[in-house]
Ligand SMILES: NC(=O)C1=CN([C@@H]2O[C@H](COP(=O)(O)OP(=O)(O)OC[C@H]3O[C@@H](n4cnc5c(N)ncnc54)[C@H](OP(=O)(O)O)[C@@H]3O)[C@@H](O)[C@H]2O)C=CC1
Ligand SMILES: O=C(O)CCC(=O)C(=O)O
């Protein structure tokens with residue numbers, strides 16, 4: 001992967017402020033199980049754009065939920081780590097090595113959104129974090145909370161969990177810029193070795209070139225995680241989403257390797273000669289071509305439960321599905337390596353730069369990502385308090401601009417006020433998560 005570059009030596013800049021984590025301990029993993037101390041140190045990245053507003057609201061919610069659930073017995077010791085514009089301004093480096101070290105050492109972390117310029121400039125820091133820590137599964141649950149405005153007549157029928165492959169595909173960042181010496185060199189190599197294929201490039205002189213690696217190994221670990229999730233939560237189906245009719249050896253490979261894994265490791269047998277198959281417990285493994293899938297999720301969402309897909313498809317599907325249940329203001333996610341236990345939780349949305357510094361946007365996605373993190377840590381009671389606080393705030397129609405503009409009779413709250421509203425409404429009632 002392309003390295004994130006440093007322009008200026010670190011010592012030239014002031015050191016980032018360190019939090020007081022004196023009493024904190026590391027989360028560890030033993031025999032595949034997380035060991036979570038009562039005062040875990042959790043690194044966080046505030047994020048660019050609207051990130052600081054969202055983080056300020058979210059961290060108050062996390063602390064209040066933990067305090068209310070455990071009455072001081074448990075407490076998160078937050079450790080700020082730098083990435084993005086704040087890191088560049090303070091250290092001259094967009095993604096300091098220390099940040100990666102802290103996420104590696106402390107195992108579980110959370111982040112706000114980070115800016116990626118279009119066209120030139122640095123490559124995505126979000127993608128870099130996932131690749132450097134090998135967080136191969138991007139897990140994005142999509143479900144409707146009662147009262148959230150939605151363009152669908154029956155938004156409650158959309159209840160899916162996306163498992164997006166997070167380390168391969170065109171996100172590997174292997175690209176050659178049109179007109180560059182590297183592009184010319186690559187095209188010459190290609191022409192020499194595959195003259196017939198080279199002829200298929202419509203405008204070879206003016207083409208930028210990208211490479212799309214998709215491996216059996218990468219597919220299998222992602223599909224395995226999705227199948228294990230589907231079995232654990234008794235889901236009726238898993239759908240492999242791909243464009244394998246066109247990209248036969250990458251997206252088509254993903255589909256074939258997914259089915260093979262289901263049969264080999266999970267005992268699936270073909271239904272009516274395949275390719276759909278069924279696990280002994282009844283779980284159906286099926287597949288859908290990505291374009292058709294995007295219309296099916298709107299027209300027949302109830303037919304889909306767990307989705308396993310490649311990196312780019314997963315990116316598109318995440319925002320499309322989020323829109324069905326209220327938008328990306330309320331779409332959480334996690335980047336997880338289920339073998340090492342490393343995980344970084346983050347929203348599906350980006351920095352929403354036009355709203356930066358206005359204390360305006362919905363902090364719900366980061367707050368729900370934090371609730372996912374608490375569940376991952378086994379702190380279910382605190383997570384449930386967050387779910388109940390959020391559901392009650394929405395039921396009272398006291399919401400941020402994205403919901404308020406679509407709800408009748410709603411009260412418009414700022415980002416920070418919505419955080420406070422969630423805290424006030426944590427009633428401890430067990431809700432569906
Ligand atoms: N994981 C990450 O850190 C991600 C980073 N990015 C980066 O973010 C930057 C901006 O990307 P962009 O394409 O504008 O996408 P964004 O997700 O940042 O914003 C697009 C639109 O989504 C809505 N939206 C986003 N966040 C919220 C929120 N918290 N509450 C309510 N509505 C919200 C807004 O809609 P409306 O205008 O209707 O109010 C906003 O204009 C880019 O640099 C991109 O690379 C993008 C995605 C993920
Ligand atoms: O890294 C980015 O800027 C975009 C990432 C993204 O869209 C996503 O993770 O969903």
Ligand SMILES: [Mg+2]
Pocket residue numbers: 315316318319348
């Ligand atoms: Mg995206």
